[in-house]
Amino acid sequence: MTPRSWLYVPGHRADRVAKALAAGADAVVVDLEDAVPPGEKTAARQNARRLADQGPQDRPVWVRVNDPAGPWGEADIDALAGLGLAGLRVPRCEDPDVIRQAATRAGLPLQLLLESAAGLARAAELATAHPLVAGLGLGEADLSADLRVTGDDGLAWARGWVVVAARAAGLPSPVQSVYTDVADLDGLRVSTERARAGGFVGRSVVHPRQIPVVHDVFTPTAAELTAARAVLSAAARAQEAGEVAVLDADGRFVDPAVVRRARLVLDLTAPSEPVPGGTS
Template identity: 55%
Template sequence: MTPPPLTWLYAPGDRPRVVARALLAGADVVIVDLEDAVAPDRKEYARAATAELLGAPQPVPVHVRINALDGPLAAADLAVLAGLPGLSGLRLPKVTAPEQVARVAATAPGHPLYALLESALGVERAYPIAGAHPAVAGVALGEADLRADLGVSGDAGLDFARSRLVLAARAAGLAPPCQSVHPDLRDLEGLAASCAHGRALGFLGRAAVHPRQLPVIERAYLPGAAELDAAEEVLKAAAQEPGAQALPDGRFVDAAVVAAARRTLSLARRP
């Protein structure tokens, strides 16, 4: 079982030096952003610089967040970037309908697609979007835009949408979604607490906007010593006596518990 990514680091596409540093920062995936992080008068330069970067394979997977699908720039982004050897995935912002995803899949075949849901309508259609095409590899929330759309503040107002996303991803057979970014770069304690909350909701990993956030995210999502010990006990018991059983400490073991233990140990084997 290949360990899943836990850290996804955004870098603005119009700042090649920042992108170059991001590639060496230790993130599992680097996301080059052509959308919100790039001013309108820098869009063409960002696209050209990103195409130059992705003309060759990169040391870590590189995804590109293209411009909004309902605007004029997304088609140009796809025309330039699709097929480049360094491109590992496309992140599609502000998705509101499965047809949008299907059109991108037809335009840029062979690339994993990640749909970003950033509005009430997008969240309401989470499951159809998650299952829109076999190329869909994941879904995620864009929480800043979603907060603005819903008129909510703080975390509690988004928990329904977060759980809805986790359920939709699972129902569509996708990996658990990663959390949206924590925008306060200095608030590492708040980031850790937010990651713990996201993990409890069923998320796996998190997007970051600065390298200093990466170790906090990784620590929050990697299993601790007690979790590893418990997982190993479950697998040992299952190997000795297949089928449902109760451990001496009262824990019940069945196929679902064994699968969860395997996932826990897979995370611990990350390189």
């Protein structure tokens, strides 16, 4: 299943890491960067390493390291290289050479966060910098400051661009950045619905109370699942007949592009729910 929610948790707080793993998010991101004071960087890194040494958890665990071009980031990557993590989130990505070096040292999948104009400008290069690059995303707070954007609408083009850059490189659809007003669940819903419509699949969150809203938006409805099942059934009939396109029972045209969209809908189905037509 494609994760719908990615819960950040401060890495220096071992008690919160344990709670985050039980909070119901589809994935957990142990943060070694922004949420960790300078004096706690070593403790956060040690906590992340101990968690990795425990072996697989019941959900993917990623670690957001510090800037890979700085001393903290280098130490993070060296400490976590090759361990049992889903991968590393890498902030402040701007230089493909730095990403290649980080990937080679880490030996783990990397999700790259674009947080500056320089990073956005080289998004396509960064996406293809190394085979271990597993995704692109935005760090919208830092990006807004760097671009001097004064409102949310000013990031619309950047969101569209990172979707294009990721998909052009054959990477998964990007994960939307955090919604920082934790108390504003209505605003979170509106923003997340806009993100889904714009090509994002899943969202980073900073508090467990945000998880149900994000799951609700990114979990297909019963009607969407029924429609996806019908598309795959029509596609199967077309394949049996030696065709690549066919009209479904409701007279809708079904071709390979429509089938790919239907499979994405099924891939967003929660593990506890039955997936019509099997796995995608």
